[in-house]
Amino acid sequence: MGDRVVAFHHIPCGECYFCRHKTFAQCATYKKVGCTAGFEPSGGGFAEYVRVMDWIVEKGTVRIPEGVSFEQACFVEPVNTCIKGIETLRLQAGETVLVIGQGPIGLILATLAQRAGVRVITSDLHPARLTIANSFGLKLTVDASKADAGQTVRGMTEGRGADAVILAVGGTGLIRPAIDATRPGGRVLLFAQTVRGEVTIDPAAVCVDEKALLGSYSASVDLQEESVRFVMNREMDLERLISHRFPLQSGVEALNLAAHPQPDSMKIVIQPGSAGAPSTRVLA
Numbered sequence: 001m002g003d004r005v006v007a008f009h010h011i012p013c014g015e016c017y018f019c020r021h022k023t024f025a026q027c028a029t030y031k032k033v034g035c036t037a038g039f040e041p042s043g044g045g046f047a048e049y050v051r052v053m054d055w056i057v058e059k060g061t062v063r064i065p066e067g068v069s070f071e072q073a074c075f076v077e078p079v080n081t082c083i084k085g086i087e088t089l090r091l092q093a094g095e096t097v098l099v100i101g102q103g104p105i106g107l108i109l110a111t112l113a114q115r116a117g118v119r120v121i122t123s124d125l126h127p128a129r130l131t132i133a134n135s136f137g138l139k140l141t142v143d144a145s146k147a148d149a150g151q152t153v154r155g156m157t158e159g160r161g162a163d164a165v166i167l168a169v170g171g172t173g174l175i176r177p178a179i180d181a182t183r184p185g186g187r188v189l190l191f192a193q194t195v196r197g198e199v200t201i202d203p204a205a206v207c208v209d210e211k212a213l214l215g216s217y218s219a220s221v222d223l224q225e226e227s228v229r230f231v232m233n234r235e236m237d238l239e240r241l242i243s244h245r246f247p248l249q250s251g252v253e254a255l256n257l258a259a260h261p262q263p264d265s266m267k268i269v270i271q272p273g274s275a276g277a278p279s280t281r282v283l284a
């Protein structure tokens with residue numbers, strides 16, 4: 001049996017204006033999907049065999065050590081994006097961070113924040129997800145179906161609010177509550193706002209209250225080694241975030257579930273090599 005590897009689907013050119021300014025996710029080469037079931041980049045990846053483009057082979061393949069499963073290893077890219085988000089916030093030890101949303105990405109972000117030495121509070125509408133957060137060592141949780149996360153956080157910070165708030169839920173509905181939960185001079189990270197649109201924001205929250213509105217998207221090649229270490233050393237049992245597994249022929253079903261997350265759905269994996277029926281697993 002040959003080496004087992006993880007292939008990044010995006011790798012920047014390293015030379016353009018954006019790469020020189022370390023905003024790799026804005027590089028034109030980076031935006032091309034470098035693993036493809038077709039003959040061109042972005043030809044799709046749901047296939048038993050994919051072509052890995054030359055620039056990915058060169059800088060975007062990571063050997064999987066003995067004893068680490070494909071399912072653990074495939075988190076190298078999502079973990080990288082989360083480390084990048086955490087770095088954007090420049091957390092200081094002792095700060096309080098609220099992570100809104102405890103889907104798989106919210107959970108990884110919360111775990112990484114905790115590892116950075118801050119006090120982490122997580123919130124979610126689904127109590128089942130908070131139970132999972134608990135099982136990952138995230139003990140301070142707010143059931144957002146019953147309590148206001150901002151109010152709870154203010155109660156825990158002498159009325160100030162969180163030093164940083166990470167919004168790990170898509171859409172625009174929680175942007176205002178995220179800003180409100182942040183202390184004056186604090187930071188708000190939009191991590192799941194991938195759809196263009198418009199939103200009403202109190203400009204004085206940014207100017208007078210000096211709250212910084214930040215964003216982070218996709219991965220950074222500069223953080224590749226750190227994310228590989230975190231994943232391959234099993235600093236977090238990431239496999240446990242996988243709730244559903246689908247064979248390739250049920251790919252549409254898998255995508256539908258991913259597009260409409262349920263309280264009990266976390267990471268959803270398509271296994272092109274398997275012929276079995278879809279399987280689910282209880283996480284908590």
Ligand SMILES: [Zn+2]
Nearest residue numbers: 013016019027
């Ligand atoms: Zn570039």
